[in-house]
Amino acid sequence: MRSRSDVLDLAILGLLQEAPMHGYELRKRLNLLLGSFRALSYGSLYPALKTLVERELIAGVDTAAPPPHALSGKRARIVYELTADGKEHLAEILGSASPASWEDEHFDVRFAFFGQTDTETRLRILEGRRTRLTERLEQVRASAARTRERVDEYTLELQRHGLEQVEREVKWLDGLIDNERDSGRERIGRGRPATSDTEGGPASPERGIEERR
């Protein structure tokens, strides 16, 4: 009875670290976080919560009938929060930078919780990710060169577009890496993102991502 996706577990723990929440709300936040739109189903979420409770990493409090006030009005909903074990477990994961961290499935979630990760680990993950992507570029370019002639134009265009997307992602990473290097060099604190930021708009962390346009 092991598993239930590492990624989902981490996403849940990370979100609960920010604030206790019930399942339904968790799902919405999760959908914004992961892949940004693919809707995670309840059929995945609730069983995952269940096993996390069994492992005592989170605890659920049913807000329906709090012994003192019998009629709090609200209907049954179970608000989950991290246990001490859960916090420890989360900190352990967020402090690590294993090769898995920069694979497709893990990277986005790890990145989303960079606010709870120290600069050094952030850098190692970003660099690992960058290496992973450039390896991939090499590989695809190599095998594309080998099959060049027998491929029709649309297949070729699809490949070209795919490569361009990856190249773009590498540039994005370069910006982020520069950013982290700058911030790592001036302060030694834990966590804390680089920018003082806050001014309005969907502005990107200053120098990081301005390429294009």
Next chain:
Amino acid sequence: MRSRSDVLDLAILGLLQEAPMHGYELRKRLNLLLGSFRALSYGSLYPALKTLVERELIAGVDTAAPPPHALSGKRARIVYELTADGKEHLAEILGSASPASWEDEHFDVRFAFFGQTDTETRLRILEGRRTRLTERLEQVRASAARTRERVDEYTLELQRHGLEQVEREVKWLDGLIDNERDSGRERIGRGRPATSDTEGGPASPERGIEERR
């Protein structure tokens, strides 16, 4: 005993239409085609081939022991090719433009076989895809606006980057759509819009499409 992924079936049929092939080779071509790098495993491919044979859409010929010459040297390998039914089935799929065609999982494969698809269908798929993506942009932007304040900067940056990628894809589609419109109209003058996609980027977009053939 239905199914075995539509997408995989289509990819196999489409590739076999181009040329008969054995499993091992099919896999390599498939990996270039789909997602461009994610390696499809034999555990998926061979069972899929098996059911396609059972459905009589393809037929496999074992090249190991051709009755006439007992020692052709080559080891056992099964070359698959489309049956008449298979060709018909493929043509039917490639002629359709159902909503499924422009969903994430299907679109790439449909696009890869545009060479075997008529202009009108190509256009409908490209436009459907474009609509799908812009809907998604709207949706994400809307829910992002609602949660604006309580999201930290890294999560925000991730979302911003995600949106940018989708926007880029829409522009790519715009270029392709213009291209198809021009060719559908059997190229009358009309200095083409040149698809404002480019900037410093490496690849020269379009151009490749729509020549030779």
Next chain:
DNA sequence: GTTAGCATGTAAGGAGTTACATGATTTT
């Protein structure tokens, strides 16, 4: 003569989805 790559398959299991089942609360 041994490593690397060609070639074909099966069994078990992981990670998720859809569809079902149920009911409360809020909005129109």
Next chain:
DNA sequence: AAAATCATGTAACTCCTTACATGCTAAC
């Protein structure tokens, strides 16, 4: 009063991967 949306869960099923099992052939 109806419809939407909040809220929680389970069962069955899908699609895929990993690991196993087997053996040939080319190159070093």
